[in-house]
Amino acid sequence: MTRYPAPALEQVPDDIRARILEVQEKAGFVPNVFLALARRPAEWRAFFAYHDALMLKEDGSLTKGEREMIVTATSAANNCLYCVVAHGAILRIHEKKPLVADQVAVNYRKADITPRQRAMLDFAMKVCLRSHEVDEADFPPLHAHGFSDEDIWDIAAITAFFGLSNRMASFSNMQPNPEFFLMGRVPRQK
Template sequence: MSQPRYPAPTLDQVPEDIRARILEVQEKAGFVPNVFLALARRPAEWRAFFAYHDALMLKEEGSLTKGDREMIVTATSAANNCLYCVVAHGAILRIYEKKPLVADQVAVNHRKADITPRQRAMLDFAMKVCLRAQEIEDADFDALHAHGFSDEDIWDIASITAFFGLSNRIANFSGMMPNPEFYLMGRVPKQK
């Protein structure tokens, strides 16, 4: 595995607000996901990145579940060839959906994945935003409305796709690698 191109700061080198957030994540996950320290080398950008991340991924409004959101990230990150995001968000997807195979299926070919027709339509749209956004037309909205998505849900699908396009590119150019812990999460029972 390659080494990151930019050295990550240590916890004692980051501002207190960022350190506190990282420690919260560590407490919950049992480890510090590499993205938290990798991006902390630029504190202002770290704060902006995670503020937008949280606005998209933790919001309560709308019909997208946490699993739906992670499914969008996993599928589009695979299209962008982002190992870090496919592995990390695939792990979270497996946990939210309680399906140990779903992340691999969605990353390789969402059309053959064990997902609902609603989720398939959601990912069809996300992939179009990811790869051919200039071709989006009213018929794409109609297809999502037929599955009960509101215009605000559609905005969320597109925004998650676009935000993680940024994230994928940062992870790729910087050489960010997934933590080993992500590979088994949601596949095997958690050790007590």
């Protein structure tokens, strides 16, 4: 699975184990990222604290699906197999569209998404690939689609955070769980 063997669930600190078991209960499996990063508990805690602050926040106008759309598109640009497959699965579920993740990962400009989402991904991709070129001209098109300055910060922060995640997953050869490939494509087994 990875160049760096993941610890067994029994080997991780209690607080991390409790969180992993919560995820397992909800998803039906343990996503590989949870154990792979648990080899360094302090970094695990920091990573998931920032992940949750960005991806689970309630304020702002970004939906959970749009947040996952940002992750899927920018992870594809960064060639991160783990994040494209895992977050693509979550995107399919939130958007209730079995084809959207593949479309967004391959070419979001031709995907079945709204003009607002396309503008959001245009900006996310600029942050992903050419953040040094972001300037004041990038903000009015986002404002025209109803994004606040705080929403724009969220788009950039999600993009930047997952740039880190993409690089960690890729260098460590983290592989997506087989379960992710079918999630949101076929009805969930009960």
